[in-house]
Amino acid sequence: MTPVTITKENFAELVERAEKPVLVDFWAPWCVYCRRIGPAVDQIAQQYDGQLVVGKVNIDEQPELEERFQVDTIPTLLLFRNGQAGEPLIAPGSKAQIVDWAGL
């Protein structure tokens, strides 16, 4: 599945009440490194379809979510299980690192 766009309006439905784990990628259009991890995140969404859902939060458009999850650098990845966020992964260096961190 292609990543879904997460906003403060759909957060409760798509993340907090999700049955599967949700990997949320906090990014912004001006963030160079966010672009670099983009293809890896997209591929994880395809490859592990059925095991988890991948969502993207544009922090420029969603400052409330940025504030709520204390994202002070991007790219930051958060994995939500039963609506609860685990340890963040900041600026991963490889696709393998994301897969490891997400326990896939």
Add this chain to the structure above:
Amino acid sequence: MSTAHYDVAVIGGGPGGYTAALYCARSGRSVVVLEKLSAGGQMATTDQVDNYPGFDEGINGFELAERMERQAQRFGAATVYAEVTGVELSACPKRIESSEGEFTADAVILATGASPRELGLPGEGALRGRGVAYCATCDGMFFKGKTVAVAGGGNTAVEDALYLSRLCKKVWLIHRRDRLRASAVYHRALEEQGVEIIWNTRITALRREKRLTGLELEDVNTGARRELECDGLFVAVGRVPDTALFAGQVDMDGAGYVAADESTRTSVPGVFAVGDVRTKAVRQIVTAAADGAVAAHYAEEYLLSLAEGEGSA
């Protein structure tokens, strides 16, 4: 996991790796590029590339990387986002272990590039992304209106300081010597942009409360110590080649670069080194791309010799 075999495996998807893949694929060889994250390597974090011929208005580094990937793909080169965890370069065929399974190939092109060198201070790793950064064009925006320091005295450090001076309230440039290694053209620009240089000084410790709050500095001549409050530190003290995986298998120079002349041939038959990872004088996108073409030529020669049963590996 399964094993996939290719004529040529390229480790690293920067400009050197993708040019090699393009040339090998155009010669009708099966090629895979193993890239741990996404195309481009260091180039992908460059906002604007102004010295790659043919792009007269400049081009974003990530976009240039995507184009190189697509160009190689057009002729059949495959890309797998895989982190290589081990290699056997002298084996026949050569073996590569990765996060996406095992690959074998008759020829291997090493194109792993280089990464920013760390200062090696306690807590530096933990503060990465929390005030300590290695790429001004990537992370500069987080420090808009704030006070930052740049460590280093080469072209990268000076370019970073100039870039940050357009965003930040105050930029310090901390250099351990009494003069810059950077080109003379930069000196006046630094002055005009109000970048303040702290000479003959090294950083001895990182102060923090959750994130970076300041630096402890020492004058290398007098030993005098002082503290500098800042919100960010950009480290630009050179690069280290990403060659740990190949240690003991190919000859390297003292700094860890893979030893190879302009033919890109390494000490192991059938193994080639292209781009920043190779011992060379000028490390640029255009020279990495040139290496790729040369490596493809010698890889083809090697593959033909294998087919004729004259291979020395």
